[in-house]
Amino acid sequence: MRGPVLTAALLSVAFAMGCRQDMHDQPKYKPYRASDFWGDGRSARPLPEGTVARGHLREDTHLFTGKVNGQLAATFPFAITESVLARGRERYGIYCTPCHGLAGYGDGMVVARGFRRAASFHVDRLREAPPGYFYDAIANGFGAMPSYAAQIPVEDRWAIVAYVRALQLSQHATVSDVPPEKRGELGAPAPAPPAAGGHH
Amino acid sequence: MQIFHHSTNTLAKVSIFGALFAAAGGLWLVLEVNRSSYVTQAGVARIQPVQFSHQHHVGGMGLDCRYCHTSVETAAAAGIPPTQTCMNCHSQIWSTSPELEPVRESFRSGKSLEWVRVHDLPEFAYFNHSAHVNKGMGCTTCHGRIDRMPLVWQEASLQMEWCLTCHRAPEKFVRPQAEVFNAAYEPPADQLELGRKLVQEYGLKPRTSCSTCHR
Numbered sequence: 001m002r003g004p005v006l007t008a009a010l011l012s013v014a015f016a017m018g019c020r021q022d023m024h025d026q027p028k029y030k031p032y033r034a035s036d037f038w039g040d041g042r043s044a045r046p047l048p049e050g051t052v053a054r055g056h057l058r059e060d061t062h063l064f065t066g067k068v069n070g071q072l073a074a075t076f077p078f079a080i081t082e083s084v085l086a087r088g089r090e091r092y093g094i095y096c097t098p099c100h101g102l103a104g105y106g107d108g109m110v111v112a113r114g115f116r117r118a119a120s121f122h123v124d125r126l127r128e129a130p131p132g133y134f135y136d137a138i139a140n141g142f143g144a145m146p147s148y149a150a151q152i153p154v155e156d157r158w159a160i161v162a163y164v165r166a167l168q169l170s171q172h173a174t175v176s177d178v179p180p181e182k183r184g185e186l187g188a189p190a191p192a193p194p195a196a197g198g199h200h
Numbered sequence: 201m202q203i204f205h206h207s208t209n210t211l212a213k214v215s216i217f218g219a220l221f222a223a224a225g226g227l228w229l230v231l232e233v234n235r236s237s238y239v240t241q242a243g244v245a246r247i248q249p250v251q252f253s254h255q256h257h258v259g260g261m262g263l264d265c266r267y268c269h270t271s272v273e274t275a276a277a278a279g280i281p282p283t284q285t286c287m288n289c290h291s292q293i294w295s296t297s298p299e300l301e302p303v304r305e306s307f308r309s310g311k312s313l314e315w316v317r318v319h320d321l322p323e324f325a326y327f328n329h330s331a332h333v334n335k336g337m338g339c340t341t342c343h344g345r346i347d348r349m350p351l352v353w354q355e356a357s358l359q360m361e362w363c364l365t366c367h368r369a370p371e372k373f374v375r376p377q378a379e380v381f382n383a384a385y386e387p388p389a390d391q392l393e394l395g396r397k398l399v400q401e402y403g404l405k406p407r408t409s410c411s412t413c414h415r
Contacts (some may be wrong), residue, residue: 024324028323032317094267186239
């Protein structure tokens with residue numbers, strides 16, 4: 001009788017050893033894992049100021065700062081196509097509508113809950129402002145508005161600026177701006193807003 | 201001479217037969233326990249350093265996931281927002297609320313907020329968000345109705361069989377790319393029909409070979 005009992009006991013010990021979680025929790029860093037090596041507990045190290053990755057020197061000042069010869073750029077650094085505008089519309093929906101509202105009047109959801117209200121994009125001052133002005137606001141912030149540089153890559157910032165331009169046009173358009181063959185569609189129900197953010 | 205009554209023959213047969221069921225039942229029990237939320241931790245909300253509510257921020261205000269989870273379209277990890285992202289709004293909103301004191305403290309000191317991980321695959325499994333969300337796989341398909349969660353819990357088991365149910369039949373889950381980030385999306389009645397069309401359109405061929413996820 002002792003034999004089988006002993007074997008069973010040994011077997012169950014052997015099985016239990018298989019329950020160690022070493023392979024589940026390996027001593028390596030995955031994104032956002034805490035570290036007990038660094039004083040601030042982060043395994044993802046913040047870059048020292050001024051770090052430039054190889055091949056990523058920001059030489060194109062027009063693209064990266066929105067300025068040409070120290071002046072706010074009056075042009076876009078790349079051609080604006082329909083797909084850039086569509087991208088801009090989507091990104092505007094994600095990052096700007098919470099405060100500036102779907103159409104840019106400054107009536108976003110967060111403003112309704114007490115955030116400082118920004119000027120409408122449709123006042124003359126902003127309609128006349130160059131694209132570089134909007135780029136600069138996104139990259140560096142503007143008064144109470146924080147910088148969005150950490151959240152929005154450079155090309156997307158310009159795409160958003162292009163979309164803001166389109167919004168400005170749309171709010172001051174007249175019937176004569178509509179191609180004659182499309183005028184029949186005026187008065188039809190508006191197309192659904194983009195799926196991203198801002199609705200409800 | 202007869203020690204055992206005739207009926208014990210049947211008893212013996214039944215108990216041998218029954219032992220099979222007992223063994224199968226035992227195995228089933230083990231498997232079910234393994235699938236249960238006790239083991240997978242599905243459905244269990246974690247206590248966080250700040251009571252951040254997706255219900256308020258996503259369901260209530262309509263914020264898009266990408267406002268905070270900025271790398272979800274481009275990287276393996278979705279990304280957890282830095283304190284600065286919270287301060288974009290909370291520099292002015294509820295800026296004196298004691299509930300948000302840990303956020304302000306983190307902003308002042310530069311020390312990270314220590315969120316408790318909810319989803320955590322074992323290290324030998326590889327997962328990639330960008331491979332899924334750019335292919336018509338919605339956040340809520342895997343994470344459940346985040347827009348109704350005051351604190352995040354894990355909706356799916358995250359076990360291998362769960363990954364495989366979809367990798368074997370993506371047409372049951374795929375949605376139009378424009379709806380991926382829409383937390384309120386409900387699959388239509390003709391999901392299978394739409395699904396087959398989208399699988400073709402997006403060219404979905406999720407692999408089931410072991411090295412897809414164990415690499």
